[in-house]
Amino acid sequence: MTTIWRLLGFGGGLFLGMILHEYVHARVALAMGDRSGKAYGRVTPNPKAHIDPVGTVVIPALFLIPILVGHPITGFIFGYAKPVPVNYGTWRGQKRAPLIVAAAGPATNFAIALLAGLALKATIGSGAAIPGYTIALAGILTVNCFLAVINALPIPPLDGSRALGLFLSPQAAHRMEELGQYFLLFLVALFLFFSRVIPALVDPVCRAASFGSLIGCPL
Numbered sequence: 001m002t003t004i005w006r007l008l009g010f011g012g013g014l015f016l017g018m019i020l021h022e023y024v025h026a027r028v029a030l031a032m033g034d035r036s037g038k039a040y041g042r043v044t045p046n047p048k049a050h051i052d053p054v055g056t057v058v059i060p061a062l063f064l065i066p067i068l069v070g071h072p073i074t075g076f077i078f079g080y081a082k083p084v085p086v087n088y089g090t091w092r093g094q095k096r097a098p099l100i101v102a103a104a105g106p107a108t109n110f111a112i113a114l115l116a117g118l119a120l121k122a123t124i125g126s127g128a129a130i131p132g133y134t135i136a137l138a139g140i141l142t143v144n145c146f147l148a149v150i151n152a153l154p155i156p157p158l159d160g161s162r163a164l165g166l167f168l169s170p171q172a173a174h175r176m177e178e179l180g181q182y183f184l185l186f187l188v189a190l191f192l193f194f195s196r197v198i199p200a201l202v203d204p205v206c207r208a209a210s211f212g213s214l215i216g217c218p219l
Contacts, residue, residue, distance in 0.1 A: 003068055005132050009139020010077065011064050015047070015056070017112055017144045018081040021105040021151070022050045025084040028104040032097040034090045042084050055080035059187075067219070075199040075219045076191060077146050083157055095166075102162040109148035113209040116141040121211045138210075142217045145205045150190075150198065156180040 023045050026037030041049050051057070060079035066072050091097040120137040124130060154160040157180030165173035179186075190198065203216035 002132070002135060005135035006068055006139060007064075009136035010067050010143055011060070011139075012136070013112070013116070013140030014060050014064070014077065014079050014143040014147070016140070017109050017147045018056055018060075018079050019045065019047045019050050020108050020112065021147060022081040022084050024104045024108040025086075025101060029084065029086055029101045032091065032094065032101060034087050034097075034101075036085045036087045036090075040085055042082075050081040052080065052082045054184075055082075072219050073191075075217070076195050077143055077219060078150055078187065079147075098166055099163050102159040105159050106148040106151045109144040109151070110205075110209065113141045113144040113148065113205075116144070117210040117213065121213045124213050138214060138218050141209055141214070142202075142206060142219055145202050145209055145217060146198075146219075149202045149205055155183075155186050155190075157183055 022042065026042040026044075029037050030043055037043050056079060060077075063073060063077040063079070067077070086098075086101065088098060116137045120134060120141065123134055123137070151158050152160045154164040156176050156178075161176055161180075165176055168176065199217060199219070206214050206217040
């Protein structure tokens with residue numbers, strides 16, 4: 001039964017977080033005047049519009065299978081859906097628009113983590129025997145904290161790089177955007193060389209999102 005709760009929490013939470021992350025990007029971009037996401041059919045919570053075969057299926061599976069058997073890989077988990085296309089030209093004169101759109105994705109993941117944290121806090125604080133579904137709640141909270149923190153890193157094409165690009169020269173911002181084609185290499189480097197740093201960054205976020213119910217990310 002524990003394996004089922006892990007699958008629902010870590011697997012379901014990761015899938016939900018990836019899809020809603022991109023959906024909210026598209027929704028906020030549209031609200032700010034960019035119709036690119038709408039033109040590509042991305043302003044929908046339908047997973048089919050956002051699934052990337054590698055980022056939404058293969059990479060999450062590589063992390064989830066060890067978690068399900070009780071041997072997580074160095075306390076690290078990640079995945080991604082297809083990035084929503086944006087047209088920065090529609091935001092001329094709106095200096096805050098790109099930053100708001102970039103922040104919308106990680107903010108969505110943190111909001112999901114907070115909701116799971118509220119439910120976890122209420123369940124644990126009730127004084128009754130702790131039910132098995134708390135494993136799922138902790139999983140949902142954990143994976144979405146990882147998504148929020150990793151997506152906020154200034155690594156192209158993650159959201160943090162888009163925010164950083166606003167403070168660079170147009171040439172430097174364009175060069176950084178071009179580096180996005182090497183994202184999988186960046187992800188491998190994160191996993192190989194920063195496998196201890198990322199969990200250290202995420203642990204306090206998990207504690208905050210769980211309102212103190214967790215001392216860190218249970219991964």
